[in-house]
Amino acid sequence: MPTTADRGAGLSALYQERILEHYRKPRHKGAIERVTGVHTVKNPLCGDDVTVAVCETDGVVADAGFTGTGCSITQASASMLMELVRGRTRREIEALQRAFDAMLAGGEADDSLGEMRALSGVAAFKARHKCARLPWQALEGALGRAG
């Protein structure tokens, strides 16, 4: 079992300033102008929900936005994800999702994840993996419905 000190360091990694900043001032929160796909995912454990809307043009995500309520991890993850996926193809997004899942599983944070690497601290908190994944699931649904 990790010591309290280890867990304390883990907590600083989990709630690093970058994450709290996105939580306080989320980017791309709200409606987007043109929507080609939208999907809502709920976490029944806490009542949180995330809705992701995307606009795909010429095979890339031209615009993406999210709405919903949730904990700092869900909100920061959604905010960072919306930034990350702009201008990306579906294939690129699938690769990013694999990299993100690998990071949550405790692997190296791939450079392709950019700012989302700040969420690597979530790996140590298994009960919170679902929070970090919620926006990804909503995005998956939004892309599934698009086109």
Next chain:
Amino acid sequence: MRDVRSDFPLLAANPGLTYLDSAATSQKPRAVLDAIVRYYETANANPHRGAYKLSGAATDAYHGARATIARFLGAADADTLIFTRGTTESINLLATAWGHSHVHRGDRIVVTRLEHHANFVTWQQLARAVGAEFRICELTESGDLDLDQLRALVTANTKVVAFGHVSNALGTINDVPQIVRIAHAAGAMAFCDGAQGAPHLRVGFDALGVDAYSFSGHKMLGPMGIGGVIVSRRLLDAMPPYQFGGDMIEFVFDGDTTWNVLPHKFEAGTPNVEGAVGLEAAVRYLDALGMDAVRAHEMDLSRHALRVLGGIEGLVIQGATTAEARSGVVSFTLGDIHPHDLSTMLDVDGVCVRAGHHCAQPLMRALKVASTVRASFYVYNTTADVDALAASLRKAQERFGAHHG
């Protein structure tokens, strides 16, 4: 009450642990673990089956446990205590065996806004299955059950009023005798879900006047997987069996079967003897502490918690404002910090609390909160545990910054 922490091996082995989630499940004293081991080392055999001595010892252990637990819960007729896996199965037993034979199209079922999903969904689904009306008694502004509304809701066609002894989400203690009077005045069955009552309050089944009372062993220092329901003999006799199998039969013919006497009629299959003897040891342990002392201890903790937590800026406590009106459960939110963020931060300090909807989504919706943090106390908690919670909450507040939002 004396400090009993050293009686609990898990707590004794983890001095830095602040366990405040006893409403979910309690820790187990050494006496309970020993009783289970002793049973397997000295008396294990399939009860009721063998004519040999060892099977007799297992039978005695099982029914001895039933007698002790019935006495603890104030039921004179021990054979009306049916062992189940816990409160959830107890309610399913009632809704299935009693409900499907007594509730019909056009009848009414009344529950309350405070209920745990087990005492809500089970009746809701019975109502849907038989075409009965499902009605919910709401709360007053102060968070108590609205008994005036209950009086109006419990009409002549009401067959059952199902309510909790103590709310698992808020700790509210319901006025059981009053609710029983309202139910009985209309000729309805009064069922009390005692999952959060039996561990903390003196029950007195016969004096309460309820027709059925359920409990979960693991919330009252006993092992998981054992609990029960005490039901009036009149009701049990009028109910068909819940499950079929060994033990519950009398004579089996090719075309039909007759049923065994109580309690066997409702206990199909090989019983959970280790659970029963474990729970027996648990109620003996509680009896030795004295349920009045247990209640007084939890009131002290609640009073301390209401004062200390109430002093934290932005902390909003749900439910009753006095320790007298609540069991050892304090449900709260802290500013706009999400309860799951809070529980992660508390966990790092070794403080175990529950965050979420507490299996009471309809209640949370009515309170207009998505989720709360819940701290719940039991015999092994001390004011130092409450202080550790408060200190950890203040640290969390600092980390998140009081200004954001």
